[in-house]
Each structure stands twice: as structure tokens, then as C-alpha cells.
Amino acid sequence: GDSVTQMEGPVTLSEEAFLTINCTYTATGYPSLFWYVQYPGEGLQLLLKATKADDKGSNKGFEATYRKETTSFHLEKGSVQVSDSAVYFCASSNTGFQKLVFGTGTRLLVSP
Amino acid sequence: AAGVIQSPRHLIKEKRETATLKCYPIPRHDTVYWYQQGPGQDPQFLISFYEKMQSDKGSIPDRFSAQQFSDYHSELNMSSLELGDSALYFCASSTRDGYYNEQFFGPGTRLTVL
Numbered sequence: 001g002d003s004v005t006q007m008e009g010p011v012t013l014s015e016e017a018f019l020t021i022n023c024t025y026t027a028t029g030y031p032s033l034f035w036y037v038q039y040p041g042e043g044l045q046l047l048l049k050a051t052k053a054d055d056k057g058s059n060k061g062f063e064a065t066y067r068k069e070t071t072s073f074h075l076e077k078g079s080v081q082v083s084d085s086a087v088y089f090c091a092s093s094n095t096g097f098q099k100l101v102f103g104t105g106t107r108l109l110v111s112p
Numbered sequence: 113a114a115g116v117i118q119s120p121r122h123l124i125k126e127k128r129e130t131a132t133l134k135c136y137p138i139p140r141h142d143t144v145y146w147y148q149q150g151p152g153q154d155p156q157f158l159i160s161f162y163e164k165m166q167s168d169k170g171s172i173p174d175r176f177s178a179q180q181f182s183d184y185h186s187e188l189n190m191s192s193l194e195l196g197d198s199a200l201y202f203c204a205s206s207t208r209d210g211y212y213n214e215q216f217f218g219p220g221t222r223l224t225v226l
Binding site: 034 | 145147153154155156157160168170202204214215216217218219220
């Protein structure tokens with residue numbers, strides 16, 4: 001079945017450091033890919049998305065590019081802030097409005 | 113903008129009791145999904161509905177049932193609760209008007225089974 005694998009955390013960075021959280025997927029067909037963020041005690045918020053190969057999703061300084069050749073959707077940010085501390089989930093969804101399949105989540109801790 | 117509403121936000125039950133979780137999707141959204149997130153875990157898909165019909169089923173125990181009503185709100189009914197059912201339950205909604213499946217999540221219901 002479809003699956004998403006993302007790097008284990010926690011990822012601990014200092015403010016203004018560069019962030020990369022790796023995500024790879026396996027899927028039948030051509031899924032849409034998403035990054036969701038979960039702040040402590042809150043629900044899941046969509047951070048960015050990409051629906052086809054070579055699409056780049058971006059939001060709030062975060063970026064991720066849909067790489068079909070490497071089945072990857074790595075999340076990057078050039079300069080993290082303390083307020084970015086959260087758990088980040090990579091997810092995929094096949095066409096046909098099917099369920100989201102999530103990775104295990106990566107906790108990001110940013111210190112001042 | 114209107115968001116997905118879930119009630120209650122917190123629920124405490126004893127083992128073997130029943131619980132009902134409610135979800136009110138974003139207006140004009142026709143599809144509802146339920147997910148269960150255990151402590152420190154990723155969300156796991158339980159069940160989904162499109163136009164009041166079950167559209168997909170995941171790892172939902174037989175003790176659980178769900179339905180979507182004519183006003184598109186959905187309820188997740190959980191019976192014979194077990195300690196392992198303690199989790200955060202998310203509802204998400206989407207519309208099939210779009211090209212891709214962007215799901216909007218509610219704040220979740222935290223269920224604690226004692």
C-alpha cells in the first residue's frame with residue numbers, strides 16, 4: 001500500500017539556521033503531496049502542497065518540490081524562527097479524493 | 113472563514129462506556145474524513161463519507177461506527193471503550209469541486225478512557 005517515510009526527530013536548530021526535513025513516498029499512480037504542521041495542543045494545518053511532478057509548494061518561507069524521479073518531497077526553510085517549533089507531517093493522497101497517508105511526523109525545536 | 117467544527121473538544125469516559133464525537137464540515141464541503149492520532153503517533157485514517165455514503169474505510173474497529181447526515185455533519189460512535197481508544201480524533205472535510213484532495217482539519221476531540 002501507499003506509505004510515507006520521513007526523517008525521525010527531534011530536529012534541534014538555532015534561530016536563523018537552515019532547515020531540511022526529508023520525506024519520501026511510495027504510491028500507486030501519481031499522488032498529491034502535502035506538508036501539515038501541528039503546534040502543541042492544536043490540530044493539523046496545511047502548510048503547503050504540490051499536485052504533480054516538479055511542482056513547488058511554498059508558504060511562510062517553507063518550500064518543498066515534488067520530485068517524481070526520487071519520490072521525494074523534502075521540506076526546506078532558509079531561516080527558521082522560534083515560532084516554527086512544531087511537529088511537521090508529510091502526507092500523500094492518491095487521486096480520487098482518497099484518504100491522507102501520513103508520515104510519522106518530525107518534531108522541530110528552534111532555540112533563540 | 114468558517115472552519116471545521118468538532119465537539120466536544122475534550123471527553124473523559126470509563127472503560128466499556130460509549131462516546132459520540134461530532135463533526136461539522138466547512139459549508140459546501142461534501143466529504144468528511146475521520147482520523148485517530150494516538151500519543152506521539154501520526155494520524156491514522158478511520159473512515160470517510162461522500163454525499164452521506166461511506167466512501168472509504170481504514171483501520172476502524174468494529175466497535176466504532178459513523179455516519180454522515182443530510183446536513184453533511186458526521187458523527188463517530190464508539191462503544192465498549194478500551195484504554196487504547198484514548199487518542200485525539202480529527203475530522204477533516206473537503207470538496208470534490210477541486211482538482212486535488214485538500215483536506216481541512218478540525219481542532220480535534222481529545223478522548224481519554226479511564
